[in-house]
Amino acid sequence: MSPQGRLLAVFSILLTLTVGCDSGSVPGCFPARIAPRGTAPDFELSTLENPKNTVRLSEVYAENPVLLIFWATWCPPCVEEIPLLNEWHERYQGRGLKILGVNVQERREELLDFRKKFPIDYPVVLDAEGALISSYGLVGLPVSVFVAKGGEILYYGFGLPVNIEELLAKGGAPQARKEIPE
Numbered sequence: 001m002s003p004q005g006r007l008l009a010v011f012s013i014l015l016t017l018t019v020g021c022d023s024g025s026v027p028g029c030f031p032a033r034i035a036p037r038g039t040a041p042d043f044e045l046s047t048l049e050n051p052k053n054t055v056r057l058s059e060v061y062a063e064n065p066v067l068l069i070f071w072a073t074w075c076p077p078c079v080e081e082i083p084l085l086n087e088w089h090e091r092y093q094g095r096g097l098k099i100l101g102v103n104v105q106e107r108r109e110e111l112l113d114f115r116k117k118f119p120i121d122y123p124v125v126l127d128a129e130g131a132l133i134s135s136y137g138l139v140g141l142p143v144s145v146f147v148a149k150g151g152e153i154l155y156y157g158f159g160l161p162v163n164i165e166e167l168l169a170k171g172g173a174p175q176a177r178k179e180i181p182e
Contacts, residue, residue, distance in 0.1 A: 039151040040068075041135040045102070045125035048111055055100065055125050061151045064096045065171030067164075068145040070127075070138055072104050073114045078142040081160055082118055088164065089122040095168055096149075099123075104141065105130045148172055 044056040060066050069085060071078035089099045101124035103111055108126060132138070136145065146155035146164075149172035155161045 038153055040066075040145065040147040040153050041132070043127075043132055043135075045127055048103070048108065048115070048124040048126060051108065055123065057100075057147070058151065060098050060100070061147050061149060063149065064098045065149050065168060066098045066100055066147040067161075068147065069099065069101045069160075070104055070132070070136065070141055070143040070145075071101060072106055072141055073110065075141045077159065079118060081142055082120055084160065086119070086121040092164070092168065097168060097171075100125060102127055102132065104133065104138070146171065 040057060040061065042056065042058045044054050047053045047055060057066065057068075067088075069078075069081070071081070073079065085099055085101070088097070092099075099122040101120060101122060103124055104127050106126075107128065111124065111126070127133075136143065140158060142159060144155065144157055144160050145153060146161055146167045148154050148167075148170060154167050154170055155163075161167055
């Protein structure tokens with residue numbers, strides 16, 4: 001793991017121990033903060049399933065609202081969110097919501113093994129080098145970013161948004177659906 005990755009891990013653990021990570025569903029946890037308005041930084045990353053397939057965020061949010069989930073396998077709150085994210089993927093994909101897991105600084109092989117124990121139904125892309133740490137201001141994990149159709153950030157916080165229905169209503173119903181390759 002890179003020095004920047006170790007630093008991110010230490011901050012995540014300290015944050016988890018100090019204030020919690022989930023936005024309200026775990027007692028003692030703080031509500032997530034709202035990010036300043038703006039367009040989500042674009043990226044293109046390879047998918048977990050096939051390194052030759054890539055996802056460009058701007059192509060997805062051009063047609064659909066997107067819930068980005070920055071996570072890692074060593075982060076207990078990140079792992080705890082997976083079942084609910086699987087449920088949301090099933091429940092909201094018909095309304096156009098794309099859930100995209102962004103794994104931070106882990107190897108593909110480790111993630112494929114992890115997924116055998118913890119099924120993940122939504123697409124996952126790999127930020128193996130941690131390139132998005134600074135552009136998304138990551139100081140801990142998990143971080144959720146709700147990006148409206150068109151690219152505006154409507155939510156940025158530690159843990160999942162508790163107001164997903166409201167965000168979907170504000171995020172715009174898609175006319176067409178952009179499929180995310182696996």
